[in-house]
Amino acid sequence: MSGLCGYLNTVRDERGPRFLRRMAASMARFDSSPIHALTDGPAGVAVAACADGFSMHSRDGVLAAVWGRAALEGDTRQVAMRLTELWMVRGPMACADLSGPFAVCIVDGASGQVMLAVDRSGIHSMHYQSLPQCLLFGSSAAALRQHPDAHDELDRQALYHYLYFHMIPAPLTVYRGQQRLLPGEFLLYRRGRLERGSYWKMAYSERRELPFAVLKHQFLATLEHAVRQAAEGDGKVGAFLSGGTDSSTLAGMLGKITGQPASTYSIGFDVDGYDEMRYARIAARHFGTDHHEFYVTADDVMEAVPRLAAVSDQPFGNASAIPAYYCASMARADGVTRLLGGDGGDELFGGNERYARQAVFSRYEQLPSCLRQVLIEPLLFGLAGKLDLAPLRKARSYVEQALMPMPARLETYNLLRRYGAARVLHEDFLADVDTSAALDQLNARYSETHGLSQINRMQAIDLLYTLADNDLRKVRHACELAGVDAVFPFLNDDMLAFSSRLSPNAKLNGTRLRYFFKRALADHLPRPILRKKKHGFGLPFGHWLQSHAGLRELAFDSLNDLKRRRIVRAEFIDTLTRTLVREHPAYHGTMVWVLMMLEQWLCQHATRRASGFPADAAEIAADLAPKA
Structure with missing residues (x-):
């Protein structure tokens, strides 16, 4: 650390x-x-x-x-x-x-x-x-x-x-x-x-691969070696256990390597649709782990928000840092000094849901252009364009997204794009930024992978944006705050090399995610976990905004304080808190969280001047000056 x-x-x-x-x-x-x-x-x-x-x-x-x-x-x-x-x-x-x-x-x-x-x-x-x-x-x-x-x-x-x-x-x-x-x-x-x-x-190889039996043997040996390396050293080692394929795999392998029950740690929420503890318990029983659980409440979130803002170098809006922090804190209280995290498995072996979704959109691109441009699109947007029927709306949405080039198609549901930058951002702030720069940066990274299959191009993007700058920062900040070191066996160099040699079809077979990974671990993982859909450490923040007065006050007070910085329009904040989040708490609650964490970070890090632009280093210089 x-x-x-x-x-x-x-x-x-x-x-x-x-x-x-x-x-x-x-x-x-x-x-x-x-x-x-x-x-x-x-x-x-x-x-x-x-x-x-x-x-x-x-x-x-x-x-x-x-x-x-x-x-x-x-x-x-x-x-x-x-x-x-x-x-x-x-x-x-x-x-x-x-x-x-x-x-x-x-x-x-x-x-x-x-x-x-x-x-x-x-x-x-x-x-x-x-x-x-x-x-x-x-x-x-x-x-x-x-x-x-x-x-x-x-x-x-x-x-x-x-x-x-x-x-x-x-x-x-x-x-x-x-x-x-x-x-x-x-x-x-x-x-x-x-x-x-x-x-x-990362040098992806898309040639015809080795027989499955050979690949499986190589994979399991590489995985065991990676977990063994991660577990080496002084101190007690434990593992995050969400009940997903990655964390369950590592928990089982840790027990196998050490010859004793792995210490595992899980977070739950007493909110319908968010709690995954059932799957964590299935994995814990299957592998006989020394299992520990903690249920995060809205009060816990209130306590952790300023702490996570303090530990972050930069504004950081991934709400899953909260459960990761409490999971690491529980492990630290149990004497653990190092936690194994399953991050990287999705980006190496094809586990993100959007890989399958984009594969469906890419099928439209493979249709003959005459069929698309002469029949389907004129029918949907011309003759049937005014018919407000659910099947037609769904078909039009599918075609509209399929017609968008990659990687812009990945940003279809981006909140800032959906709201519109001009609606969200103060005009003074907006005058100093290039609103096209974010997508330009994505395009530049995506173009570096020209010639690869879509799944490998998406994974290359995700290794940077989803993994390095998001999930790894989340886990490392949470663990640092809790006083625990985080290690990631799936990101072992040998594992990276193995993943690069897998064929695109081994990662995504049609729309089946993690095709090789799940086949290779069929004898290792319990069947319910192999079949479950990806969930993760999602925080029921939108639900708590409606039901918990204290958390709502913390969030809305933060957004009101943000108004004075002239970054976000005051009228957008009012619309967000008074109307939008009431209409769809889970969806619009994400933007409330992002803006709350921005204000929390600015309060603790940004400046000694009220506007947030710029700070003065005189205080540090005075503090370090030779004393008389």
């Missing part, structure tokens, strides 16, 4: 070591991890982590630090030293030899060079800012903000992306001038010049 930070000054600055201590302390504020620092002339690096979670090295003015459970050629010893030696020969491509979750830095003060990188899945983050007299970097934005020279102005384009995606996707961050690395990416800094590149990318 915790993180890595550092700097390289291009001019002499004796304050560097003191600033470094301040930066590192901010990373350990939730778990009190010990801080380890190296300084040499113009450079300094620091790591806040326990003994088995980092590696550092210093020689001849070169400082190196590796944060995370990383290995080099399978060896976890002296990783930083050996990576430095490889870097001297191969430059940033040396990172390709690293495995596991990591954030790394190598700083050469004499040559004015810095290399930064993060792991293949983006489990760890890396932020950086290039300033006229120094380069600042850290695995959290909070670390950079402790330096008085760091930019502290909010980026309105990033805030727009938050309202669009409900998180801020890399490379943007919420602060202007600060950026983040993408999964598998490096940054090379050479005397003021920045170069970004990839040392690794």
Whole structure:
């Protein structure tokens, strides 16, 4: 847990070591991890982590630090030293030899060079800012903000992306001038010049695959190896257990590897349609786990909201962070220090419902153009266009969505697009943003996968947006706040490689999700779990908005406070809280949550000025100034 930070000054600055201590302390504020620092002339690096979670090295003015459970050629010893030696020969491509979750830095003060990188899945983050007299970097934005020279102005384009995606996707961050690395990416800094590149990318193979029996054997062996690696080390290990295929698979495998009942932890809701505890209990009984349960209430949500806003580097709108936090807290109270999470299984093996839905839309594209353009579309939108019959409405909706190009079709139900940006956003705020940038960014990422099957193109997008910038951030923030480390066996490097070799049909067979995955685990998982539909840790927030006065007051007061920031139109907030959320609590409640978390985050992080744009670093500088 915790993180890595550092700097390289291009001019002499004796304050560097003191600033470094301040930066590192901010990373350990939730778990009190010990801080380890190296300084040499113009450079300094620091790591806040326990003994088995980092590696550092210093020689001849070169400082190196590796944060995370990383290995080099399978060896976890002296990783930083050996990576430095490889870097001297191969430059940033040396990172390709690293495995596991990591954030790394190598700083050469004499040559004015810095290399930064993060792991293949983006489990760890890396932020950086290039300033006229120094380069600042850290695995959290909070670390950079402790330096008085760091930019502290909010980026309105990033805030727009938050309202669009409900998180801020890399490379943007919420602060202007600060950026983040993408999964598998490096940054090379050479005397003021920045170069970004990839040392690794998912290389999908769509050739005819090996026989099922061979693939199954490889998969189970890879899975067992990944869980074994995740469970290694000191401390008690447990597993999230939602009752889905991924968490159930890991819980069973953990018990098999350790030879004793796995400690599993589940969250429930006493609300119809949201509680999945039945499936978690099925898995727990099937694998004989030492099972623990906690039912989250609206009062629990009220207590957790400000805490999650505090632990988040940026505005973050995934409400599932609440149950993840209480699940991790329950595990920590039971003595667990490391939790296995099933994140990544959907994105590697074809588990997201939208994969099947988009496959249905793609069938329309495969019809002969003459049939579509001469018969179907003129009939539906011409002759029958004015008939308001349910079957025709459904057919028109299907064709309209099928005619949209990918990946725009994925955003059909995007809340901001549905409301309309002009209706939601204040005109002053809207004047400073490019409303097409979010979709342009999606298009750019999607175009990088040209030539692949639709399922692999969607999974490549999801590895960035759904996984690295959303689900992994959710689980890691929740676990950090609870004082537990999170590990993700499905994101083991060997598992990534195995997934890349699966054929598209093995991931999505017609509209059957996880086709290979479920066949391979048919003897491992209970039948009800193999057959259940995906649910996840959905929070019944919309329901509680109607039934719990305290939570409603917290949410609506936050939205009223947000009005003064001139980001969201006051009249939209009024319509949302007085009309829309009453008409459809679950649907419009999502936007209430997103706006509430924005205001909660701004209150705790953004600025010392009421408007939210920009902040003043004078307070930090005064605090660090030499005392008389």
